[in-house]
Structure formats: structure tokens, C-alpha cells
Amino acid sequence: SQTIHQWPATLVQPVGSPLSLECTVEGTSNPNLYWYRQAAGRGLQLLFYSVGIGQISSEVPQNLSASRPQDRQFILSSKKLLLSDSGFYLCAWSGTLGTLFFGSGTQLSVL
Amino acid sequence: AQKITQTQPGMFVQEKEAVTLDCTYDTSDQSYGLFWYKQPSSGEMIFLIYQGSYDEQNATEGRYSLNFQKARKSANLVISASQLGDSAMYFCAMSLAGTSYGKLTFGQGTILTVHP
Numbered sequence: 001s002q003t004i005h006q007w008p009a010t011l012v013q014p015v016g017s018p019l020s021l022e023c024t025v026e027g028t029s030n031p032n033l034y035w036y037r038q039a040a041g042r043g044l045q046l047l048f049y050s051v052g053i054g055q056i057s058s059e060v061p062q063n064l065s066a067s068r069p070q071d072r073q074f075i076l077s078s079k080k081l082l083l084s085d086s087g088f089y090l091c092a093w094s095g096t097l098g099t100l101f102f103g104s105g106t107q108l109s110v111l
Numbered sequence: 112a113q114k115i116t117q118t119q120p121g122m123f124v125q126e127k128e129a130v131t132l133d134c135t136y137d138t139s140d141q142s143y144g145l146f147w148y149k150q151p152s153s154g155e156m157i158f159l160i161y162q163g164s165y166d167e168q169n170a171t172e173g174r175y176s177l178n179f180q181k182a183r184k185s186a187n188l189v190i191s192a193s194q195l196g197d198s199a200m201y202f203c204a205m206s207l208a209g210t211s212y213g214k215l216t217f218g219q220g221t222i223l224t225v226h227p
Contacts, residue, residue: 034213043115043202043217044156059214088154094213097163098144098206102156 002027006091006103013110019064019078021106023091026072031093033074034100035066038088050074086110113138115203115218122223124193131178132188132221134203142208145186146215147177150200159201162186190223198225 006023013019025031032051036044046059048066056066063082067075074091088107092100114137124130136145147159162170162177170177178187190197200222204215 032213041220043219044204044215045217046214049214090156092156092213097161098213098215099146099158099161100148100156100213100215101158105154105156107154 002031002093002095002101004091004093004101004103006106008106009104010107011109013081013108015083015110016080019076019081019085019108021076021089021091021108023074023076023103024072025074025093028072028093030071033068034092034094035074035076036090036092036102038090038105040087044090048076081110083110113140113143113205113207113216115205115216117203117218117221119221120219122221124190124223124225126195126225126227127192129189129191130193130223132190132201132203132223134186134188134218136184136186136203136205138184138205138207140207144206144208145177145179146204146206147175147186147188148202148204148217149197150202150220152199156202160188193225195225195227198223 003026034049035047038044050068064078090105091103116135143164145162149157160172160175162179174191176189200220202220203218206215
């Protein structure tokens with residue numbers, strides 16, 4: 001069966017510091033992968049998606065970037081974090097009919 | 112652009128009772144999918160149920176059913192026989208056919224509290 005791993009679970013970073021969140025999927029090949037962000041008490045916003053290695057599409061202009069160095073690895077990065085980057089970040093892969101299956105999420109606090 | 116509206120910020124239900132969580136959507140596309148997700152306090156997003164726009168019957172998954180009214184553009188989630196473990200945030204979401212699967216638009220969510 002497919003599983004998705006995301007780490008770390010929580011992260012506290014100072015403003016201006018770099019960021020790297022990693023997500024890996026097991027049990028499926030060539031998955032579509034996604035990064036979503038959830039602001040406190042709100043719905044999810046799509047940040048990036050990838051249909052294959054090295055293929056990244058950005059949905060909103062922001063201080064973040066994404067990379068897909070391997071088929072089942074998706075990385076969210078920033079060179080310099082802003083206060084507004086705080087939030088709950090969720091990685092996901094899509095199955096049949098576009099159903100999303102999410103990782104456990106990373107709570108990022110930028111101070 | 113598509114939009115999902117969940118008008119109930121919070122809902123309360125007694126254990127073992129049924130509850131309906133409202134969701135309306137807006138799209139000009141004819142082919143789309145509707146989803147419901149559950150988010151417990153742990154933060155994980157759990158897929159509950161899916162309804163395709165061309166599905167003639169309402170989707171059901173165990174205690175969850177989706178009341179799909181296409182003409183009214185509503186996709187309400189019905190939870191029967193509520194349990195304490197159903198207390199969570201619930202999100203309605205939509206995807207459009209022809210776009211990359213997984214590019215879901217989410218509503219703002221409804222917090223459901225189940226009382227014993």
C-alpha cells in the first residue's frame with residue numbers, strides 16, 4: 001500500500017533563515033505530488049505541484065520554491081523565511097480521480 | 112475560477128445523532144469532482160468521500176454519505192450515528208476535470224463537536 005512520509009513535524013525558525021521540508025512517497029511510482037499550506041483556522045491553499053522529476057508548477061507567487069530530485073521525493077524550500085511563511089504545510093500525492101492522500105504535516109513557526 | 116463555500120463555522124451534535132455539514136460550490140465546468148476531508152486535532156487530512164459530477168447516485172462510505180444536488184450546486188456531507196471521534200474540522204473540496212488531478216480548491220472548513 002502507498003504511504004507518504006513528511007518531516008519534521010514541527011519547526012521553529014527565525015526570520016531570514018533557510019527552510020527545507022522533505023516529503024517521500026512509498027508504494028507507487030511516478031506519482032503527482034503536491035505542497036499545500038494551511039493558515040491557522042483556514043482551508044488549504046495549493047502552493048506547488050509536480051507531475052514528474054524536475055517538473056514543478058507554482059500556483060502562487062511567494063517566497064518559497066519546490067524541487068523534485070527523485071521520483072518519490074518532493075522538497076519545499078526557502079532561502080530566507082518571512083513571518084508570513086508560518087503555517088501548516090502538507091505534502092500529498094494524488095490517486096484515482098484526483099483524491100489527495102496527505103502526509104502528517106509540518107507546523108512551521110517563523111519568529 | 113471555482114469556489115467552495117462552507118457557511119457553518121461550527122456545528123454541534125449529540126452522540127449517536129446524525130449531522131449534515133453544508134457545502135456549496137461554484138464552477139462553470141460540467142465535469143468536476145467533490146471531496147470531503149476530515150482534519151482531527153492532530154492535523155492530518157483524512158479523505159472521507161468522493162462524488163463525481165456525472166455520478167447519478169449519491170456517494171456513500173460507511174457512516175458518511177454525500178447529498179449531491181447538482182442543480183443547487185451543493186454537496187453536503189451527512190454523518191450518521193455520530194461518534195465522539197467524529198469531532199474534527201471538516202473540509203469540502205473540488206477539482207476540475209482536465210486539470211492536474213489533485214489541484215483541489217478547499218472551503219474554509221466546519222468544526223464539528225460531538226457531545227456525549
